[in-house]
Amino acid sequence: MLQQKTAAYQAIERLRRSGRFPSGEERTERLKEEADRFIAEMRRERTAAARELGGIFHLQEFFDGTLRTDERELMDSPDLPEDRKLRMARALERQSGMLQLNRRFVALLSPLIRELARGSGRETRVLELAAGAGGLSLALGRETRDRGLPCRVTGTDIVAAYVEASSREAEREGLEVRFRTLDACRAEEIESEPADLVLVAQSLHHFSPGELALMVRGAREAGARAFVGIDGYRSPLVAAGVPLVAALQGIAEFALDGLTSARKFYSEAELDAVIEIATGERNHLVLNRWPLTLVLARFDGVRAEETEIPLA
Numbered sequence: 001m002l003q004q005k006t007a008a009y010q011a012i013e014r015l016r017r018s019g020r021f022p023s024g025e026e027r028t029e030r031l032k033e034e035a036d037r038f039i040a041e042m043r044r045e046r047t048a049a050a051r052e053l054g055g056i057f058h059l060q061e062f063f064d065g066t067l068r069t070d071e072r073e074l075m076d077s078p079d080l081p082e083d084r085k086l087r088m089a090r091a092l093e094r095q096s097g098m099l100q101l102n103r104r105f106v107a108l109l110s111p112l113i114r115e116l117a118r119g120s121g122r123e124t125r126v127l128e129l130a131a132g133a134g135g136l137s138l139a140l141g142r143e144t145r146d147r148g149l150p151c152r153v154t155g156t157d158i159v160a161a162y163v164e165a166s167s168r169e170a171e172r173e174g175l176e177v178r179f180r181t182l183d184a185c186r187a188e189e190i191e192s193e194p195a196d197l198v199l200v201a202q203s204l205h206h207f208s209p210g211e212l213a214l215m216v217r218g219a220r221e222a223g224a225r226a227f228v229g230i231d232g233y234r235s236p237l238v239a240a241g242v243p244l245v246a247a248l249q250g251i252a253e254f255a256l257d258g259l260t261s262a263r264k265f266y267s268e269a270e271l272d273a274v275i276e277i278a279t280g281e282r283n284h285l286v287l288n289r290w291p292l293t294l295v296l297a298r299f300d301g302v303r304a305e306e307t308e309i310p311l312a
């Protein structure tokens with residue numbers, strides 16, 4: 001319902017035809033502002049298109065506009081002490097465990113990790129951005145240890161307390177997973193960490209369209225062969241479900257962040273446009289893995305459609 005595909009793709013087409021779709025040649029310094037500008041313009045055009053389409057389209061657009069927010073999650077606030085951030089990141093980790101999400105992410109990613117390893121003849125170097133308390137990086141490390149998944153993982157986040165806690169956990173479990181601080185909004189920091197596959201899980205909505213474009217561009221410039229982003233699917237059911245499930249953790253600020261996040265999830269059409277703006281081509285997939293959206297971009301000449309992403 002909140003995907004608004006008909007109106008969204010009409011809006012993108014109008015902007016493309018009138019020369020307002022960024023060329024893809026945007027220099028990295030301009031990429032952020034161009035992608036931010038385009039998505040803001042696309043949302044305005046989409047509202048106009050929905051109004052013209054009328055009826056249910058108009059109603060859905062009204063609902064989407066009422067729900068959407070640009071508010072920052074509390075856990076990203078520079079004023080929140082790191083111990084309270086860590087408490088929230090751990091709550092998210094428990095929630096992911098309860099929903100078996102990291103297991104699911106590993107299942108979704110394993111064929112691609114194996115394919116990249118076959119192609120290079122060595123383990124796939126995986127760089128996770130915005131890794132929070134490190135649940136996915138650690139799960140990949142366990143898969144490597146227990147089932148021989150051919151990868152070497154570096155988990156990163158901007159919050160030092162997460163990096164320290166994740167490093168301790170990796171050491172405690174004897175996993176060969178490295179953690180370090182890294183600002184995912186700085187393409188040059190991404191470029192400082194050689195990787196074959198760059199991952200962002202459950203965090204796309206924490207970044208503006210321009211920041212996402214920079215991440216994808218940074219991954220490509222760093223020599224990665226693929227980028228995968230996974231996040232909540234934008235829909236009324238997920239928007240209602242995320243804060244309710246978050247409330248089970250009994251931490252008010254975490255439940256509030258659940259609500260903010262659910263209001264911010266990107267639609268598939270928005271992610272589709274952001275990746276095209278970042279790469280200047282259409283070699284990517286935007287897939288529905290309910291209640292998730294998965295985006296994959298390939299930079300190594302392999303057609304994105306040829307990548308095995310299970311229906312996990």
Ligand SMILES: C[S@@+](CC[C@H](N)C(=O)[O-])C[C@H]1O[C@@H](n2cnc3c(N)ncnc32)[C@H](O)[C@@H]1O
Pocket residue numbers: 075076089092093096129130131132133134135156157158159162182183184185200201202203206
């Ligand atoms: C919703 S949490 C997701 C954490 C983790 N991926 C998970 O699934 O549990 C969003 C994460 O984005 C991180 N983050 C926000 N801005 C960032 C930035 N500029 N660079 C790196 N990480 C950032 C936050 O610190 C937080 O850990």
